[in-house]
Amino acid sequence: MTRLLSADEITALVTETLIRCRTSRENAQAVARALLGAELAGQAGHGLRRMPSYCAQALSGKVDGMAAARSRETRPAALSVDAAHGFAYPALELALAWLPAAARRNGIAMAGIHRSHHCGVAGLVVEQLAEDGLVGLLFANTPGAMAPWGGRHALFGTDPIAFAAPLDGADPVVVDISLSKVARGKIMAASQQGRDIPEGWALDANGNPTTDAKEALKGTMVPMGDAKGTALAIMVELLCAGLTGANYGYEASSFFDGEGAAPGTGQLVIAIDPTAFGDGALDRFAVLAGAIDGMDGARLPGRRRQALKARLLAEGVPCDDALLREIEALGR
Amino acid sequence: MTRLLSADEITALVTETLIRCRTSRENAQAVARALLGAELAGQAGHGLRRMPSYCAQALSGKVDGMAAARSRETRPAALSVDAAHGFAYPALELALAWLPAAARRNGIAMAGIHRSHHCGVAGLVVEQLAEDGLVGLLFANTPGAMAPWGGRHALFGTDPIAFAAPLDGADPVVVDISLSKVARGKIMAASQQGRDIPEGWALDANGNPTTDAKEALKGTMVPMGDAKGTALAIMVELLCAGLTGANYGYEASSFFDGEGAAPGTGQLVIAIDPTAFGDGALDRFAVLAGAIDGMDGARLPGRRRQALKARLLAEGVPCDDALLREIEALGR
Incomplete structure (x- = not known):
């Protein structure tokens, strides 16, 4: 279930949501430029998916949304x-x-x-x-x-x-x-889905190789x-x-x-x-x-990313519907 | 069969040998400082062992020993x-x-x-x-x-x-x-000694993994x-x-x-x-x-290397006897 959002829609969504979460318009616009850039680069892990945690941090004051x-x-x-x-x-x-x-x-x-x-x-x-x-x-x-x-x-x-x-x-x-060796997000995803991870990705808290995603999150990345x-x-x-x-x-x-x-x-x-x-x-x-x-x-x-950007700008960025609903509710 | 050489002996050996091989004293001294540094760092592959090829290049003009x-x-x-x-x-x-x-x-x-x-x-x-x-x-x-x-x-x-x-x-x-992944010198050594190399070090000329050191040298390093x-x-x-x-x-x-x-x-x-x-x-x-x-x-x-340097400066640098004889004959 995805919705296609234009660049302007993503910008507006990020900006207005952050403003509801104790962030200045100027700062919210800078975040919006970056998250839109990530989505257009096909790097969803650095894109809209960050909004729930960004907003939680702005609301708690861990990130100062009003900082200059x-x-x-x-x-x-x-x-x-x-x-x-x-x-x-x-x-x-x-x-x-x-x-x-x-x-x-x-x-x-x-x-x-x-x-x-x-x-x-x-x-x-x-x-x-x-x-x-x-x-x-x-x-x-x-x-x-x-x-x-x-x-x-x-x-x-x-x-x-x-x-x-x-x-x-x-x-x-x-x-x-x-x-x-691999992004930590891949181990977080495996842990959430109860899946094992391949050997060679991570070590447990004792420094031993592990295929258990939960043990890996307590340990270190290879x-x-x-x-x-x-x-x-x-x-x-x-x-x-x-x-x-x-x-x-x-x-x-x-x-x-x-x-x-x-x-x-x-x-x-x-x-x-x-x-x-x-x-x-x-x-x-x-x-x-x-x-x-x-x-x-x-x-x-970099080439594959730049071709993707052109396509997403023309056709819109497919965004997870559940994530969009979660973002739309932030700070309300 | 090794001989212990002092820092001064290594400097003199490199300098005088290069001077015999169409290299200016000033340039030879700069090379000597670097090769001595490599020996003291335990990096023999960048040390005296380079002298036969350095001298061959200076003699043929591939390296201009007189360059300023x-x-x-x-x-x-x-x-x-x-x-x-x-x-x-x-x-x-x-x-x-x-x-x-x-x-x-x-x-x-x-x-x-x-x-x-x-x-x-x-x-x-x-x-x-x-x-x-x-x-x-x-x-x-x-x-x-x-x-x-x-x-x-x-x-x-x-x-x-x-x-x-x-x-x-x-x-x-x-x-x-x-x-x-590994130094090319390790593959050159294996090739000279007719040994295989572990999988994962190199690819052959067709881009396929190889354990044959000679094929690896015709191909590329991983x-x-x-x-x-x-x-x-x-x-x-x-x-x-x-x-x-x-x-x-x-x-x-x-x-x-x-x-x-x-x-x-x-x-x-x-x-x-x-x-x-x-x-x-x-x-x-x-x-x-x-x-x-x-x-x-x-x-x-860097720590292990610095401890080694102190010991080699005090005790002398163990140098391969055959290599020393080879260097002493260069340019004569």
């Missing part, structure tokens, strides 16, 4: 952004507004966001930089889900890394990976690439939390329920001017993109 | 370094000399190196930035070894990513991973984390080659033999001032390092 994100240029190529325990999206928009000119002036620039929250689809943040003609990199952390290699307790989140590079006359190359994945998670945590003043994964409360203190996670966004070293980079990006696209069986990351 | 690496500040936070088809190490040293002040001034700075070669142990480059008090990131590419996910032909190298962060009063945290590893490889290739003007992995000749044109690979080194967003970052780095170190079964990356 503020930024401060601390160096010529560094912007410190305080998300003020509000939603991450207004803070990310401040970063994305400042980065292009700073990167063009300096060659490279960074924005570090603290007291932040769920960053949504990481690839969409850097894709916007690429649409502005820049190379973008994003590191973000999420509440504790992965242990150091050999350890039993979650210190790191599933910690996405995203990258985008512009292509002349074509959609950007977008890389977006999280550092767990990193992608095993020890190499946790090595990258250390890098991401130090960059987006240690450097910016945000909470590490294991210090952060859940992105999903309305209980307790704010998660206070962080993001580091880096923008690079592709002409910083000379004029040839855009042509050279196109050379590698062409080599990948031209190979049997291979595909350029 | 040059750098140019193209933006306040961007340095373009031309390794001039010489060894990578003199170019990396130019980058490491410029980056600390530029990162402190701007918050973040980058050096892009083109017409370069084998960067050695990637972790050592960023560790030096961390010893100067900076956060360091390195992306480097290597000759083609991995295919895009689903493809059959190698486009990307095994492409290391390295990261280091300083800790007050302790050795830095150093992360250093290559993007193949990326760490499967499709996520090749996604990261696209990012690394675009950053360290597309952006800098270097060759992509599939355009680069071998780092190992003296045949053909120069590899012309690239490196991108980024340095970040940990105080760019405020004064707390060093303390916060120590918090995460302590949480990892304090967990049963886990260890902080």
Whole structure:
């Protein structure tokens, strides 16, 4: 049972619902832009499905819906952004507004966001930089889900890394990976449906492999690439939390329920001017993109998503009817 | 059969041998510092064992041992370094000399190196930035070894990513991973010894899994984390080659033999001032390092290597006798 919603209908639904849940119009509009982007990217797990938990957090005050994100240029190529325990999206928009000119002036620039929250689809943040003609990199952390290699307790989140590079006359190359082998949402879904999970996805609370989804949720996620994945998670945590003043994964409360203190996670966004070293980079990006696209069986990351977006904008976004009814009742 | 060599003996051996092989004293000394560093890090595959192939390349002119690496500040936070088809190490040293002040001034700075070669142990480059008090990131590419996910032909190298962060009063945290599941050297060793390799390391020339080391060398390496590893490889290739003007992995000749044109690979080194967003970052780095170190079964990356270095400096570095005799004969 799905309903087709237009982009404008999704925007209005998210905005008006959040406003009913102690969120300013300005902040609600930023969240709406991000959740619509996620739906158009086929990333429903970062889209409307977040609304019940977002609203619960805004209503309980765990997320401050009225927060005003503020930024401060601390160096010529560094912007410190305080998300003020509000939603991450207004803070990310401040970063994305400042980065292009700073990167063009300096060659490279960074924005570090603290007291932040769920960053949504990481690839969409850097894709916007690429649409502005820049190379973008994003590191973000999420509440504790992965242990150091050999350890039993979650210190790191599933910690996405995203990258985008512009292509002349074509959609950007977008890389977006999280550092767990599979998304935690897949284990949550299996647990809710009473299903087992494949071996290799997760460890139980004693650090042993498990196929029991409920035990997995008490334990930790297996990193992608095993020890190499946790090595990258250390890098991401130090960059987006240690450097910016945000909470590490294991210090952060859940992105999903309305209980307790704010998660206070962080993001580091880096923008690079592709002409910083000379004029040839855009042509050279196109050379590698062409080599990948031209190979049997291979595909350029981001492409499938961009085709989907065009189709959903034309035809409407299929939304789960029960979820829409749940959202429509929020804050009433 | 090993001999114990002191740091000074290794430096002299590398320097004098390279000078006999059409390399300037200055360049030979830079190579010696890097190979000694690799030996002290227990990374013999990036140490003295490279000398026969380095010398063959210098003698044939594939590497220009007389090259003078040059750098140019193209933006306040961007340095373009031309390794001039010489060894990578003199170019990396130019980058490491410029980056600390530029990162402190701007918050973040980058050096892009083109017409370069084998960067050695990637972790050592960023560790030096961390010893100067900076956060360091390195992306480097290597000759083609991995295919895009689903493809059959190698486009990307095994492409290391390295990261280091300083800790007050302790050795830095150093992360250093290559993007193949295992090092290509392990497959080369198995091939030389006529051994099979475990399933999951490599694909044959048709893109099928193989345990035959010789078939594996004709095919491609399996990326760490499967499709996520090749996604990261696209990012690394675009950053360290597309952006800098270097060759992509599939355009680069071998780092190992003296045949053909120069590899012309690239490196991108980024340095970040940990105080760019405020004064707390060093303390916060120590918090995460302590949480990892304090967990049963886990260890902080880089630690084992730093303990080894202290022991090897005190006791001498065990070097293979046959290799030493081979090096002593080079260029005579």
